[in-house]
Amino acid sequence: MIVVLMMASGAAWESDAFARLDGAGGIVVLKRCVDVDDLLATATSGQADVALVGLEAPGLDPSAMAHLRRYAVRPVAVTTSAVDDLDVRELAERLGVTALVAADDLEGLAEVVSTVEDVGDTRVRGGDDEAAAPRDEAADPHRVVAVWGPSGAPGRTTAAVTIAAELARRGSPAVLVDADPYGGGVAQQLGILDEVSGLLSAARLAGAGQLGERFVSTTRAVGERLTVVTGLPRADRWIEVRATHVESILDRGRELGDVVVDTGFSLEDDPGADFGARPTRNAMTLSVLAAADEIVVVGAADPVGLSRLARGLVDLRDVTGGAPVRVLVNRMRPSLGWSEREIAGMVEGFSRVSGLHFLPEDRAATDRALVAGTSLPEGGDGPLLRALAGVVDAVFPASVAPGPASRRRIPRSVRLRR
Numbered sequence: 001m002i003v004v005l006m007m008a009s010g011a012a013w014e015s016d017a018f019a020r021l022d023g024a025g026g027i028v029v030l031k032r033c034v035d036v037d038d039l040l041a042t043a044t045s046g047q048a049d050v051a052l053v054g055l056e057a058p059g060l061d062p063s064a065m066a067h068l069r070r071y072a073v074r075p076v077a078v079t080t081s082a083v084d085d086l087d088v089r090e091l092a093e094r095l096g097v098t099a100l101v102a103a104d105d106l107e108g109l110a111e112v113v114s115t116v117e118d119v120g121d122t123r124v125r126g127g128d129d130e131a132a133a134p135r136d137e138a139a140d141p142h143r144v145v146a147v148w149g150p151s152g153a154p155g156r157t158t159a160a161v162t163i164a165a166e167l168a169r170r171g172s173p174a175v176l177v178d179a180d181p182y183g184g185g186v187a188q189q190l191g192i193l194d195e196v197s198g199l200l201s202a203a204r205l206a207g208a209g210q211l212g213e214r215f216v217s218t219t220r221a222v223g224e225r226l227t228v229v230t231g232l233p234r235a236d237r238w239i240e241v242r243a244t245h246v247e248s249i250l251d252r253g254r255e256l257g258d259v260v261v262d263t264g265f266s267l268e269d270d271p272g273a274d275f276g277a278r279p280t281r282n283a284m285t286l287s288v289l290a291a292a293d294e295i296v297v298v299g300a301a302d303p304v305g306l307s308r309l310a311r312g313l314v315d316l317r318d319v320t321g322g323a324p325v326r327v328l329v330n331r332m333r334p335s336l337g338w339s340e341r342e343i344a345g346m347v348e349g350f351s352r353v354s355g356l357h358f359l360p361e362d363r364a365a366t367d368r369a370l371v372a373g374t375s376l377p378e379g380g381d382g383p384l385l386r387a388l389a390g391v392v393d394a395v396f397p398a399s400v401a402p403g404p405a406s407r408r409r410i411p412r413s414v415r416l417r418r
Ligand SMILES: Nc1ncnc2c1ncn2[C@@H]1O[C@H](COP(=O)(O)OP(=O)(O)OP(=O)(O)O)[C@@H](O)[C@H]1O
Pocket: 149, 151, 152, 153, 154, 155, 156, 157, 158, 159, 180, 185, 265, 330, 331, 332, 359, 360, 361, 362, 363, 364, 366, 367, 370, 384
């Protein structure tokens, strides 16, 4: 049985195609999707084998096609122009479409749908399967680590920036991506002042199918080994970034080094959607969490922060692909009156975590870094940096230099070249 998704964007061929497929033996049309976002969201369920798409449908770009392939959905495109038209050929090629049918000649459609071959780097289907599928570590040694945390500014950006900067300081290439749909803070924390948003530029290139060659042009180098994709300049511009763009950015980033991603706080999916699956604000965060090899969750140590952390750990279970979760309890201080043991008991009651770290309140260090527009490792040793260096040891064990003295010897003041 071949399960088909259709996405005609209201083109006239839709009913003809539907009648031909639905009546054919061995084919079932699962859904007539209203637009590309609906198609991609439905493909994620992992039930479909083939997507019958309008070649000229708005929003059908190479990153959308990559998403289909990721879920093992084989594309068949219908064009309203002549199939041998040069522009049509070029568009099909750019999208990686190998099966192309003319809208006014759908007679052989069922046959094409039944026989279309897998193309490109087809991966396993289904979110869960995908996460469970072993990655070829030899071919792709770099990891994607998502830094997430509930609302209330628990310190996600501080943690993400420090982890990436510390990794780079140790000599491992690191790529820091600001994917917070509520407005990025990475550029500001690192003193990167230009107006150009790496995320928006990269999303535009991903949409045009040009991210492969031009990814580096969307990044900023901070020192020799830290590459930064800055975030949204204004929170309302989240609408320009699709989940598939973010997936492409992570794939490209991973070619350069280990990827650390700052995300938004909300895990809510599609709060105000009318029908189908419109792009949603939190799609960025959700796609990063689904793609991550490990998730670092940051919670604040005060009573409000801890209850949000507990809730967050429960909510997180439904949106990850099964990646290990490591918890950082931030801004620990004696005046709160509870011990690490008490907090550990609470966290373990809500989630099975792969590690738990306590980060001290260290306002002097964070203020110094914020005012200077530098990362914590650039500002020299301190209790917060030491605790976060312990997180880097655990998340990236290969970055720990052999030898007894090496890893803790953080120079008092290292200024990375910008
Ligand atoms: N351990 C700490 N000690 C003192 N201050 C801290 C600590 N961690 C973070 N901060 C400060 O708390 C504030 C919020 O941190 P940060 O911006 O990293 O949080 P966030 O979770 O990314 O917030 P947002 O929701 O705004 O993205 C910043 O001023 C930061 O310097």
